[in-house]
Each structure stands twice: as structure tokens, then as C-alpha cells.
Amino acid sequence: MSFQPKALVLPSGANNTSNASGRKPVRRNRLTTFAWEPWALGMALLLAWQFIGGTSSAEGNPLLPSPEIVFQALLSSLPELGRGTVSSLLILLPGYGTALLLGVSLGLLAGTTPRLARTFFPFAKVAAPIPPTVFIPYAIAVLPTFHLSATFVVFLGAFWPIFHNAAAGALAVEGRHRDNAWVLGFTHAEYLRKVVFPASLPHIFSGMAVGLGFSFILLTVAELFGANAGLGRFVQYYADFADYPRMVAGILYTGVVTWGAMSLLEALRHRALFWLR
Amino acid sequence: MSRQPHELSVESVDFAYGGAPVLRDIHLHVAEGEFLALLGPSGSGKSTLLRLIAGLEQPLRGQLSANGVPVTGPGPDRAVVFQHYALFPWMTVGDNIAEAIAKAHPTLSRKERRALAREHLIRVGLGDVAPRHPFELSGGMQQRAAIARALALESPFLLMDEPFGALDPINRARLQDLLVDVWQGQTPRRTVVFVTHDVDEALLLADRVAVMGANPGRIIREYTVPFARPRKRTALFKDAAFHRLRENIAEALDEDTLAHLEAA
Secondary structure, eight states: OOOOOOTOOOOOGGSSSTTTTOOOOOOOOOHHHHHHHHHHHHHHHHHHHHHHHHOOSSSOOSOOOOOOHHHHHHHHHHHHHHHHHHHHHHHHHHHHHHHHHHHHHHHHHHHHHHHHHHHHHHHHHHTTOOOOOGGGHHHHHHSHHHHHHHHHHHHHHHHHHHHHHHHHHHHTTOOHHHHHHHHHHHHHHHIIIIHHHHHHHHHHHHHHHHHHHHHHHHHHHHHHHSSSSSHHHHHHHHHHTTOHHHHHHHHHHHHHHHHHHHHHHHHHHHHTTGGOO | OOOOOOEEEEEEEEEETTTTTEEEEEEEEETTOEEEEEEEOOSSSHHHHHHHHHHHSOOOOEEEETTEEEOSSOOOTEEEEOSSSSSTTTTTTTHHHHHHHHHHHHTHHHHHHHEEEHHHHHHOOOOTTTTTTTGGHHHHHHHHHHHHHHTTOOOSEEEEETTTTTTHHHHHHHHHHHHHHHHHHHHSSSEEEEEEOHHHHHHHSEEEEEEEETTBBEEEEEEOOOOOOOOOOHHHOHHHHHHHHHHHHHHHHHHHHHHHHHHO
16 A cells, blocks of 8 residues: 655646546645644633633632633733833843844854864853853842843843854864865955854854743843833732733733744744755 | 976875874876876775865875975865865855955956856856855756866866766766866866776876775876877777776776785
8 A cells, every 4th residue: 555645735637537556636725734733722722721711700710810801901901011022122132132243253253263162162161051040139239220130131041052052053064164165265254254154054043042032031030020111020010919810911922922033033044044945 | 306387296195094094105296287087996095185185184294285385275276176065055156156256366346256257157057057056056067166166266276076976977977078178278277186986087087097096095006098189988988998998997906905805
């Protein structure tokens, strides 16, 4: 019995003709090749939530309010959440951006210069595993503004993954590319710019994705400590009031924001790595 | 031994990876404008010898010089074409060529470089391909572009490491013809060192063949290829002299292999 790959999409004119094995091919169209499974899962989770959450009346589940109540809370909180998003981004973007610039440049330099590698890799081994969370109280106490301390912590969280991955990418540059650059007489700067950087992009993007995830975690944790606005702050604030609908709404909203950021990164990656497809 | 200009000279060269000897006591001279094939089985060190000439490795002992100047590292006087990864995949073909042009002609403007790149590509039969990226091209086209880039360096020496080894027979034949065509069309002719494990390819392309043996890598014997150019494959295969030469070379390779098997 021959194996028929399920994802096969045949031209529409192939409906009634037999294929080589003498069997009539199954007609496939967009409906049957659509990936319905994740949506089914989502639907199932939503129904479960509805079930646990009870009705939308006051007798509903106090700890996990029904979807309808949460949605209403979300709608009424949108202005506040919007302001919180801006506030959080004003910390995330400078912190992550600085980490990106420094992490990539230092990582690529360290990965291509043996002396720098010998100097900095041992230090990185010790410093990088320190959870940036333990810096939060100290940073808040020492730095003049909360904004600065949160930006610093976000920077720390994003810098190390980006640095390590950039360095790994530089170390992994194919020998052939090095040889070609050498024969072509590239200076070290040209080599870094025209060969090492593009060749390391896959690694760099991996580091960026991890760094972005860490940034969001650290950002929200920092906001729990000392912010007066922001996404993390939103959830903490309404916890003090035991306003569960708002808390859940805040969590969902934050999820949408992070998903959006990751998708943006993924789109950027897809475009930048065009030559790898 | 006197050194003439535009000549490659390899004297008493040894090379090893870690502790294992790869090349022992290599002596080789390539005259100006000569096409030399380095022929041998895997492990004979022919690619390593090419890398030493290119300056990508340093010998343990002995000396290599190009144009009378000792080889201390790679340079734009010795262009190299590899079998794989011959181009930078993130640059367009045109930009790949332009990098070589920038080294050969540092004062040209971007526009002039682009125009010159296009000329080089036309010469290898790839006129419209400049804005494309290597991954959009077939293997044969990529190697053509790699040759174009090597030629764009305008270097007196052209070093090729089994450049057609990854191609199908038809493309291989086409590129062999292209290479000879382009090489003969230049004045003065470049000096070419061409690494291959294919006897027919060596006899088709080269003026002289240096046969290498393995364990350790060394040059067994050198042969002059007497056939007049242009060399046509069908005519060659009918030529008794061609077959005799082919046999001689094959015997030399076999003897060497057997001698080592029996000594071991």
C-alpha cells in the first residue's frame, strides 16, 4: 500500500482522474488543508473557562470570572492599559535596544578576536547566569529614577543571550567564508561587517528572541516592585483590590502585547534571513 | 635555483595536521601562463598543497613563492575558486563580483564597478544574473559566477580546488570548456593550478599534470600533456597517445597505492 502524503494539494482538474497507482486522488481544497486543530483547542479552552467561570451574574466563580465579565473589564480598562503599554514600552525599547547594539557588537568582536575571547568569555560565564531579578531592588535603591533602574534590568536580561549568541555565530562562521574574505583581501572591519555579521544573523535572531522574552519578564517584575504605571503594575494594582476580572484582563492583554512583539521579531527574521529559505 | 617572474615555486615543503604528516618534501614549479593540474586520490594532500600556495596555511618546512615573492598569506594576486560556498550567499551575484573588482580597481565608482561586474558575468555566460542571489542559481551557474569573481580580481595566478566536482557531467563539461575558453582568451595568460581527482579532466585541461600519491602526500611524477589545443573530447578519446598517457598515469597511481598497501 503506497503512502499518500496528507498535505498534498492537487490541481483542481485532478478530481476524477486516476493517479499512477490507479486510485482516485482525494480532492483537496483550502478548507481541508486549513489547520483547524489549534482553533479547536482554543475553542475547547474557551468553553472550559466558561464552564469554570460560571455565569456572568454575581454568583459566578469569584476566582476565575467568566469570559464575559473579563471581557467587560478589559474593555473598560483599555485606556489605562493603553497608557500602561506606552509606559512599559518606554522602558523596554531603550533597554532592549541598547542590549541589542552592545550585545551584537561585543559578541561579534569577541567571537572573532582570540584575545578578546580569552579575556571576556570566562567573565561572561560567571556574570551571565546571575538572575537579573536580584538586581531589581538594588537598582531601584541606587539609581535616581525607577525608569532608569527598570531599563537597566531589562538591558541586563537581554544583553547576555544576545551577546552569547552573537559570539557563537561569529565562532561558527564557515571556514570557506573566512578563506574567501581573506583571499579577497578584506580588512578586519570589512570582514566583520560584510561576512561575520550576515553569517551570524541566524544565531543573533535566536538570541534576540530569548532576550525579548527575558525583557518582558524582567520588565513586568520590575514594575511589580516600584512602578506607578505599566502592564506589570496594572495587575499588581488590581490584586490589591482583589479585582480578579481586571487582573485576568490585564494578563490576557499583556499576552497579546508580548505575542505581538514576538511576531514582529519573527517577521523581521523572516525578511532578514531571505537567503536561508 | 633561479626564480622567474610570474612563476610559482614550491621548495622542500612539509605540512602536517596535528602530528600526522600530510605533505612531505614537495618540490613544484609552475611556469608563467602554464595550466598545471594536481591529480591524485583523496588524501594525497593536493587540496592542502593548493591552500599552501594560496597562503591559507603555512608550511611546516620549506618555502613557497609567487612572482619571486615569498607566500606569507592570501592575497589578491592568487585568486581561489572553491568547490562549495564559493560565493557569499547574502550578497547578490553582482555584489560578490563587485567585491573582487573593488580590490583590483580601488578607484572605480560604484556605477563603474557594477558595469564591470556585468562584463565579467557576460564573459562567463551569466549576463542577466547580477541582481540575483546565489541560492537562486543552479550549481553550474554558481560556479560560473565564482569563476567570474576570481577573474575579476585580475590576479596573475588562478587556483582552483576541484571546482567542478559537485556538478553533473553535462555542466562539468560545459564549465571545463568555458574555463579553457576564458583562460586562453586572456593576454597575458594567467597561471592556473587546478586540483582534480579526474584523470580525463586533467588531460583535457592542463599543459602539465603533477600526479600525487598519498601517505604521505607527495608528487610521484610529472607529465607533460602533448595534445594541441583546442582539445575535443571525441578526438582525444580516439587518440591512442591519449590512452597511453592515461594508462601511464593510472599505473603510476596504482603502483603507488599498492606499494603502500604492501608496505603496511
